[in-house]
Amino acid sequence: MIKLGELLKSKREGRGLTVSQASENTKIPEELISALENGEYELFSSEVYLKGFIKNYSKFLGIETLKALAIYRREQRDFKEDSLKDSQRPIKQPRAFITPGRIVLMITLLILVSVVSFVAVQVNKLVQPPSLELTSPLVANSPSELYLEVDTDSISLMGKVEVGSRLLINGNEVTTNNLQEFAVDEYSLKPGSNEIYIVAESYYFSKTSQIKLTVLFVQKQQADENTSPEESGAEENPPGVKNEMKVNIDILSEAAWVVVTVDDEPKLQDTLEAESSYQFKAQKVFSVYSPRPNMLKLTINDKEYTFGSQTPAVFRLVNGEVVQE
Numbered sequence: 001m002i003k004l005g006e007l008l009k010s011k012r013e014g015r016g017l018t019v020s021q022a023s024e025n026t027k028i029p030e031e032l033i034s035a036l037e038n039g040e041y042e043l044f045s046s047e048v049y050l051k052g053f054i055k056n057y058s059k060f061l062g063i064e065t066l067k068a069l070a071i072y073r074r075e076q077r078d079f080k081e082d083s084l085k086d087s088q089r090p091i092k093q094p095r096a097f098i099t100p101g102r103i104v105l106m107i108t109l110l111i112l113v114s115v116v117s118f119v120a121v122q123v124n125k126l127v128q129p130p131s132l133e134l135t136s137p138l139v140a141n142s143p144s145e146l147y148l149e150v151d152t153d154s155i156s157l158m159g160k161v162e163v164g165s166r167l168l169i170n171g172n173e174v175t176t177n178n179l180q181e182f183a184v185d186e187y188s189l190k191p192g193s194n195e196i197y198i199v200a201e202s203y204y205f206s207k208t209s210q211i212k213l214t215v216l217f218v219q220k221q222q223a224d225e226n227t228s229p230e231e232s233g234a235e236e237n238p239p240g241v242k243n244e245m246k247v248n249i250d251i252l253s254e255a256a257w258v259v260v261t262v263d264d265e266p267k268l269q270d271t272l273e274a275e276s277s278y279q280f281k282a283q284k285v286f287s288v289y290s291p292r293p294n295m296l297k298l299t300i301n302d303k304e305y306t307f308g309s310q311t312p313a314v315f316r317l318v319n320g321e322v323v324q325e
Contacts, residue, residue, distance in 0.1 A: 247299070307324075
């Protein structure tokens with residue numbers, strides 16, 4: 001026998017109306033129309049309101065209100081009879097959920113999941129590039145590109161690699177201790193730019209990690225070049241001749257890694273934000289390095305300079321003039 005909700009929905013769809021359109025015409029909220037059509041009478045606050053909505057909605061759809069209410073009463077009577085039958089049925093005693101067999105099964109599954117998770121973590125570590133850490137002369141983790149300027153012909157390289165990997169410095173294997181730490185006390189440098197590739201290579205998979213260190217070895221100037229005008233008897237710079245370099249670095253539209261050395265002293269080694277500006281003063285020599293020089297605007301004593309990304313750009317003050325090496 002047809003239910004009230006089915007009758008209401010059939011009439012509405014027969015008139016080509018959506019729930020939203022029916023709601024707009026009857027001023028009955030959409031959720032209540034859906035409740036009537038789905039037989040969800042418990043959503044109504046009281047029997048009086050429910051019967052009022054049944055009358056209004058039935059009338060709108062062209063259904064006799066007495067017929068609609070009669071169908072509703074029959075549904076309610078049948079529902080009460082079914083509920084009474086259900087209440088008279090014998091209650092089954094629930095079976096015990098936790099049994100010794102299930103406890104053993106749960107423990108076994110827990111152990112299995114733990115073992116699989118541990119193996120997955122270890123395999124993931126193996127297929128990932130090995131960790132590589134540099135602690136001297138600079139501190140960094142792989143992957144990194146670093147720059148350093150020194151005035152000595154050798155430097156010390158120290159750091160640590162992950163267990164299960166070997167260390168190579170410019171292709172030559174370096175021995176590590178029991179803690180996977182390495183130390184090269186005197187790594188020789190040639191005058192000018194020195195590129196040092198520190199690589200950790202996995203024994204099990206073809207995975208590598210790398211730190212590239214570019215070291216600029218600037219030989220100390222001759223004693224007479226470092227002698228002050230007072231000591232040598234030379235005259236000071238004539239009027240109008242610059243006795244220092246005023247440097248301005250503007251970062252353009254994107255951030256860039258920048259390394260700055262002023263008069264052989266490291267001043268800056270960081271990623272600089274876009275549209276920022278930095279000023280420096282140098283008496284003798286100024287150097288700057290960035291892998292993205294196109295993101296920098298370099299001005300020295302009101303003159304703009306450009307440089308490449310392979311090696312640091314070095315500027316010296318010679319007789320009051322800025323000379324780019």
